Amino acid sequence: MFLVFLGPPGCGKGTQAQYLQNESGFTVISSGNLIRAEIEAQTEFGKQIEESYKTGKLMPGDAVLELVQKVVATEGAKSILFDGFPRTVSQATAFDSYLRSIHREIDAVISFSIEDSIIVDRILGRITCADCKHVFHVRSNPPIVEGVCDNCGGTKLERRADDTEESIRQRLDEYHQKTEPLKEFYKSKGIMVEIDANQAIEMVRQQMQQEIDAISGKSNKEKSIGTYSRC
Ligand SMILES: [Zn+2]
Numbered sequence: 001m002f003l004v005f006l007g008p009p010g011c012g013k014g015t016q017a018q019y020l021q022n023e024s025g026f027t028v029i030s031s032g033n034l035i036r037a038e039i040e041a042q043t044e045f046g047k048q049i050e051e052s053y054k055t056g057k058l059m060p061g062d063a064v065l066e067l068v069q070k071v072v073a074t075e076g077a078k079s080i081l082f083d084g085f086p087r088t089v090s091q092a093t094a095f096d097s098y099l100r101s102i103h104r105e106i107d108a109v110i111s112f113s114i115e116d117s118i119i120v121d122r123i124l125g126r127i128t129c130a131d132c133k134h135v136f137h138v139r140s141n142p143p144i145v146e147g148v149c150d151n152c153g154g155t156k157l158e159r160r161a162d163d164t165e166e167s168i169r170q171r172l173d174e175y176h177q178k179t180e181p182l183k184e185f186y187k188s189k190g191i192m193v194e195i196d197a198n199q200a201i202e203m204v205r206q207q208m209q210q211e212i213d214a215i216s217g218k219s220n221k222e223k224s225i226g227t228y229s230r231c
Pocket of ligand 1: 134152
């Protein structure tokens, strides 16, 4: 199954992707992680994009597409979850033609809907342990002892430098302008389901699992009908 997660930064889709990777054996392809890996390895491409990545500019779309395609080609028939990719309608169109060329398609798109004000609150309250990267929230999920990480006992609980209200609003604006039109794009193909991501993580997870079960049930049924018709 090829699955796409669509949603603004801070909607919680990364957490849900992690869950599917651990519990359902999905390979998660996150364009952000791919880009960071290229930069760390200082590949030709990594060197080219390092500057625009650091200054927060949008990556050149074709280059990201190429990176993703390379991973899809190596992963082959596995179940893949695309987290935060595609980002624009033109990227999605190009990706669709690539998938057609290898006789695959996106089976479903899960869109995480959430209000901007909730995202701003979530991100501004987020603190991360510098040692183990565990994430807390000052109000909704604080560490048991203030200033001490529950997970590893570390005492460097920090806000990310780019988690300012201004930069969050900027990222949200970019999402609404460039990425949100993908909702209509996938809706018109009849493969999109929407989940209310204003809810608690556990509720979102349950709803997501139900949707995925329904989708994989449907595609199995379609496959068996296909078999019958060939008989
Ligand atoms: Zn820690």
